[in-house]
Amino acid sequence: MLKRTKIIDVLNADQPxxxxxxxxxxxxKRDAKDFSFIExxxxxxxxxxxxxxxxxxxxYNDVKKLTTGSSIAVTGALIESAGGKxxxxxxxxxxxxxxxxxxxxxxxxxxxxxxxxxxxxxxxxRTNKYGAAFRVRSRLSYAxxxxxxxxxxxxxxxxxxxxxxxxxxxxxxxVTTLDLKNPPxxxxxxxxxxxxxxxxxxxxxxxxQLNGEMYACALGNIYTFGPTxxxxxxxxxxxxxxxxxxxxxxxxxxxxxxxxxxxxxVRYLVKDIMENCADDIELxxxxxxxxxxxTLQNIIDNGFARITYTEAIEIMQKxxxxxxxxxxxxxxxxxxxxxxxxxxxxxxxxxxxxxxxEIKAFYxxxxxxxxxxxxxxxxxxxIGELIGGSQREERYELLQKRIVESGMDIANYDWYxxxxxxxxxxxxxxxxxxERMMMLxxxxxxxxxxxxxxxxxxxxxF
RNA sequence: UCCGACUUAGCUCAGCGGUAGAGCAAUCGGCUGUUAACCGAUUGGUCGUUGGUUCGAAUCCGACAGUCGGAGCCA
Numbered sequence: 001m002l003k004r005t006k007i008i009d010v011l012n013a014d015q016p017x018x019x020x021x022x023x024x025x026x027x028x029k030r031d032a033k034d035f036s037f038i039e040x041x042x043x044x045x046x047x048x049x050x051x052x053x054x055x056x057x058x059x060y061n062d063v064k065k066l067t068t069g070s071s072i073a074v075t076g077a078l079i080e081s082a083g084g085k086x087x088x089x090x091x092x093x094x095x096x097x098x099x100x101x102x103x104x105x106x107x108x109x110x111x112x113x114x115x116x117x118x119x120x121x122x123x124x125x126r127t128n129k130y131g132a133a134f135r136v137r138s139r140l141s142y143a144x145x146x147x148x149x150x151x152x153x154x155x156x157x158x159x160x161x162x163x164x165x166x167x168x169x170x171x172x173x174x175v176t177t178l179d180l181k182n183p184p185x186x187x188x189x190x191x192x193x194x195x196x197x198x199x200x201x202x203x204x205x206x207x208x209q210l211n212g213e214m215y216a217c218a219l220g221n222i223y224t225f226g227p228t229x230x231x232x233x234x235x236x237x238x239x240x241x242x243x244x245x246x247x248x249x250x251x252x253x254x255x256x257x258x259x260x261x262x263x264x265x266v267r268y269l270v271k272d273i274m275e276n277c278a279d280d281i282e283l284x285x286x287x288x289x290x291x292x293x294x295t296l297q298n299i300i301d302n303g304f305a306r307i308t309y310t311e312a313i314e315i316m317q318k319x320x321x322x323x324x325x326x327x328x329x330x331x332x333x334x335x336x337x338x339x340x341x342x343x344x345x346x347x348x349x350x351x352x353x354x355x356x357x358e359i360k361a362f363y364x365x366x367x368x369x370x371x372x373x374x375x376x377x378x379x380x381x382x383i384g385e386l387i388g389g390s391q392r393e394e395r396y397e398l399l400q401k402r403i404v405e406s407g408m409d410i411a412n413y414d415w416y417x418x419x420x421x422x423x424x425x426x427x428x429x430x431x432x433x434x435e436r437m438m439m440l441x442x443x444x445x446x447x448x449x450x451x452x453x454x455x456x457x458x459x460x461x462f
Numbered sequence: 463u464c465c466g467a468c469u470u471a472g473c474u475c476a477g478c479g480g481u482a483g484a485g486c487a488a489u490c491g492g493c494u495g496u497u498a499a500c501c502g503a504u505u506g507g508u509c510g511u512u513g514g515u516u517c518g519a520a521u522c523c524g525a526c527a528g529u530c531g532g533a534g535c536c537a
Contacts, residue, residue, distance in 0.1 A: 028497085030494090030496050030499060037496050037497075037499095082495055083495055085496095103472095103488050103489070104472070106472065108472080108473065108486075108488090109487080112474090115529065115530070116473065116474090170535065171535090233463055234463095234534085235463085235532095235533095236532085238536085239535080244537095324533090334534090335532090335534090384536095387537075388537065431537055433537030435537080446530095
């Protein structure tokens, strides 16, 4: 019994073969008088294999009815193509039809808008662009694991359901098994969460960081890589309600170790994708972002700029550029500021560190100046914030004070404080938005097109 | 959530007060070792929903919904 060969392997063959079996979906068919050209794709690569279906096939009448999107198995000889645009083609000896795609098949043999394709998210991976995007997504995941595993980082699975109702990173989705139409009530009229599944209010996590820190303070260097949920009503090209995040955490590390790791990681990932997804990147460079390859090569070749928040403000003030929000010490960096720094001033990724403590999270380490914290953001052209990280506050009293100042319930953080109570160590980490990294390496402009079935406000189809 | 634009055939759009059009797709036929093939014909729409103005609304006004872009929040 002949086994299926993937089209990528057929196309990469050194020489013709007497008999191969390929299976896939028809991309397009062109009929001649006595035979048909069929372009077949099985998702193993961007390219199609051309099938020559002669009218001597016993089911040629059925083969002639094949439409774009139909699925078939083809057995035949791999021969050198008589046509100009491909090395090999398959002269079919037998074609088995699995399923015809009826005339209402929505994918067409022409450019379709991303907005339209989002409405058929279940079929869009069959297009060239999305097939390429999701092959890259897989490779990028693999490369992330490679990067950390090769450096001895331990992969930790942090929980998705949490009782910490304020991790300081935005609105959260509630998780409950209570009957929302008729919830149990306390005498004072409030909902009795004691009767809920976990016996208290539960939510989907917005970050695995706090849990990750606990494992870093035991195993040394760790990373997480998993889904994250934000219930923010964000309607932008770079926010999703459900997205994937990578969060490394290093014990015995400071903010400079943190920046080094972030930069090494981004450059490693870009290089890996350039080397291993060359055809797919070529497609993105051709149809999506003509500057993509220069952008990526620039990241590989040049180190990231590094400045402090204070220097960033000064650079913008001296630039003479008119900003909608005037740069002055104390404000949070706006999108226009981030893009100015990365796109216009440095023309490459830039890491900004040491932000005023007022605009950053409670767990970030207070610097000796008493005004700033050891936070760092990696800003990249076009996307803005790719990575946000910090050295963590390891001093028990200071951390406790910051939790109280932030208005959070300290009772929920006793376990977190324990890591500072028992053998505390300096440590640091960051969060990388996986889909934002996808946007960087593919040039895809909208985060909704980098994740298979995107979840955004008012949108949870499929 | 705020600001703005948009919503007409399967897709991309035109029409902007007098009763709906193009290109592509699809279907049928022809032709050709073709390359998002080509040529011809055909099919296809209660113009987002809902109220109003008007003799008459796809077209003007309001509300609502959705989509997109920008902002905020952040990854």
